Amino acid sequence: MLTVSNLSKTFNAGTVNEVRALRGVSLDLPEGAFLVILGGNGSGKSTLLSALAGNFRLDEGEVHLAGQNVTHWAEHQRARLIGRVFQNPFMGSAPTMSIAENLALAARRGQRRHLGWALPRKLMDELRDRVSQLRMGLEDRLGNAIGSLSGGQRQALTLLMATWIKPALLLLDEHTAALDPKSADLVLRVTEEVITRHHLTTLMVTHSMQQAAKLGDRIIIMHKGNVAYRFAGADKQRLGVDDLLARFEDLRRREMLDETVADLLRENYI
Amino acid sequence: MTLFLGAFTIGLILSLLALGIYISYRVFDVADITVDGSITLGAAICAVLIVKGTHPFLATLAGFAGGLAAGTVTGILQAKFKLNPLLSGILVMTGLYSVNLHVMGKSNVPLLTGETLITLAERLGHAGLGKPEVNLMGWLVSTRDLVTVAVTLGVVVIVCLALYWFFRTDLGTAMRASGDNPQMIRALGVNVERYRILGLALSNGLVALSGALLAQYQGFADAQMGIGMVVWGLASVIIGESLTGSRSLGLAIYGAVAGSVLFRLLVAIALRWGLNPNDLKLVTALFVFAALVLPQWLQRRPRPALLAPHR
Numbered sequence: 001m002l003t004v005s006n007l008s009k010t011f012n013a014g015t016v017n018e019v020r021a022l023r024g025v026s027l028d029l030p031e032g033a034f035l036v037i038l039g040g041n042g043s044g045k046s047t048l049l050s051a052l053a054g055n056f057r058l059d060e061g062e063v064h065l066a067g068q069n070v071t072h073w074a075e076h077q078r079a080r081l082i083g084r085v086f087q088n089p090f091m092g093s094a095p096t097m098s099i100a101e102n103l104a105l106a107a108r109r110g111q112r113r114h115l116g117w118a119l120p121r122k123l124m125d126e127l128r129d130r131v132s133q134l135r136m137g138l139e140d141r142l143g144n145a146i147g148s149l150s151g152g153q154r155q156a157l158t159l160l161m162a163t164w165i166k167p168a169l170l171l172l173d174e175h176t177a178a179l180d181p182k183s184a185d186l187v188l189r190v191t192e193e194v195i196t197r198h199h200l201t202t203l204m205v206t207h208s209m210q211q212a213a214k215l216g217d218r219i220i221i222m223h224k225g226n227v228a229y230r231f232a233g234a235d236k237q238r239l240g241v242d243d244l245l246a247r248f249e250d251l252r253r254r255e256m257l258d259e260t261v262a263d264l265l266r267e268n269y270i
Numbered sequence: 271m272t273l274f275l276g277a278f279t280i281g282l283i284l285s286l287l288a289l290g291i292y293i294s295y296r297v298f299d300v301a302d303i304t305v306d307g308s309i310t311l312g313a314a315i316c317a318v319l320i321v322k323g324t325h326p327f328l329a330t331l332a333g334f335a336g337g338l339a340a341g342t343v344t345g346i347l348q349a350k351f352k353l354n355p356l357l358s359g360i361l362v363m364t365g366l367y368s369v370n371l372h373v374m375g376k377s378n379v380p381l382l383t384g385e386t387l388i389t390l391a392e393r394l395g396h397a398g399l400g401k402p403e404v405n406l407m408g409w410l411v412s413t414r415d416l417v418t419v420a421v422t423l424g425v426v427v428i429v430c431l432a433l434y435w436f437f438r439t440d441l442g443t444a445m446r447a448s449g450d451n452p453q454m455i456r457a458l459g460v461n462v463e464r465y466r467i468l469g470l471a472l473s474n475g476l477v478a479l480s481g482a483l484l485a486q487y488q489g490f491a492d493a494q495m496g497i498g499m500v501v502w503g504l505a506s507v508i509i510g511e512s513l514t515g516s517r518s519l520g521l522a523i524y525g526a527v528a529g530s531v532l533f534r535l536l537v538a539i540a541l542r543w544g545l546n547p548n549d550l551k552l553v554t555a556l557f558v559f560a561a562l563v564l565p566q567w568l569q570r571r572p573r574p575a576l577l578a579p580h581r
Binding site for chain 1: 436438439440441442443444446447450451453454455456457458459460461462517
């Protein structure tokens with residue numbers, strides 16, 4: 001479903017603020033895979049998601065999604081295939097517009113916008129139906145402005161919006177990081193339900209070891225723009241929080257050496 | 271009473287300006303200075319065509335089209351060339367000054383001869399009501415003024431309904447969202463740049479329409495008539511919001527119109543009471559300031575009452 005080859009991106013190249021955010025990242029995901037991406041700050045995990053969504057042009061590499069080469073597609077063109085939930089709960093919905101209007105916009109993701117009524121009766125019924133499946137009581141408040149809802153409620157709705165039309169790829173960018181524990185749990189429950197029900201190909205960035213150990217069928221740990229560790233299948237299921245922590249310890253220890261020395265050591269002694 | 275009707279009419283004509291500014295200011299959160307130029311462009315195109323003998327209906331539509339073009343240019347500067355919104359508005363407004371002079375050929379085009387919507391309305395009124403003056407609630411008003419108000423009200427109502435319908439369609443809802451949260455709507459597949467151009471075109475089209483009607487009402491088009499109009503429009507929108515709140519689209523549209531009419535009525539009353547016309551712009555600015563600050567101040571007042579028992 002998703003093939004990523006050798007992605008590279010450097011921001012502010014040649015200046016004192018140069019950041020080599022991605023250095024030759026490659027991935028291959030079959031349909032229905034659930035990939036968890038872990039990594040410390042600045043490891044490039046959010047940049048990877050932004051690159052897949054099309055927020056910026058890549059320096060090198062290609063992205064193939066659902067059999068199409070989307071490397072040069074603009075963000076709004078890729079939106080047809082991609083559903084996205086942001087870390088900031090306020091970024092995924094239009095605050096002054098009602099819940100119904102936001103969902104109606106999502107119901108036509110990637111399609112040409114027309115001059116028909118935005119909220120026809122049939123759509124309203126469908127909205128009420130699917131929102132009630134969230135079991136958050138929001139189906140009675142569809143006319144309320146979304147800005148009046150809490151972060152957790154907004155994030156749940158953003159998730160619903162991202163998956164209203166089944167996307168080829170679902171991108172979750174630390175989507176529970178900014179929520180309180182109760183809301184985070186709720187959103188995670190909804191996430192799991194939606195992914196399982198629609199058999200979605202998912203990439204989830206998280207910094208929570210618990211989430212990483214519990215969810216997904218494969219995992220990568222990113223470090224300094226590279227994929228440092230990869231686990232899939234049975235290996236992944238066996239990983240517990242301690243194992244993940246040990247891997248991070250490894251990376252930290254390696255970092256105390258200069259990069260080139262670490263490479264040298266690895267070449268000569270391992 | 272004539273004063274009242276006149277202020278009411280101008281208020282209605284300029285409510286189209288307010289509606290145009292509502293689109294650029296509230297929907298896209300952009301203070302679009304282009305309107306100073308596009309209102310004059312609408313007036314200029316319409317006036318020149320009327321003097322040449324074109325049917326006033328077509329001339330007015332041509333003025334509207336001119337506004338669409340001006341707004342498109344501003345939108346392109348912002349979307350394709352990534353210029354700052356304020357700056358792009360200023361650039362287009364400045365350029366339009368010369369364009370308007372070219373369109374008019376001189377700095378003022380009088381509409382003494384030629385068929386305007388107003389003269390058409392007047393004939394309609396005479397044919398319908400049969401007398402040059404009508405008794406309106408005890409006041410004697412000329413048929414001309416009365417029918418002008420009626421026709422203008424008709425045009426404004428049609429435009430309001432059309433706007434309300436448009437912003438409730440899928441396209442219009444997406445356009446509102448592109449101003450409210452561009453990142454989200456881009457992730458839903460909308461070409462935000464194209465929608466901004468469309469929105470600014472529509473906004474300036476309405477403003478130019480207002481200009482075309484204004485020229486026909488006041489009997490001339492002048493190169494300077496647009497100066498400061500953006501402030502009038504902003505003032506109307508803000509006053510309207512203080513009156514009706516901005517909770518729903520319908521209320522916001524109604525508010526913009528009501529704000530414009532109310533504002534003009536207040537100005538007419540102030541002038542009648544002896545306000546020096548030179549002070550008008552200063553009073554306008556003070557009025558807008560008050561309309562912006564008053565809601566904050568009113569919200570703050572209950573607190574001193576809460577504190578009192580502690581003393």
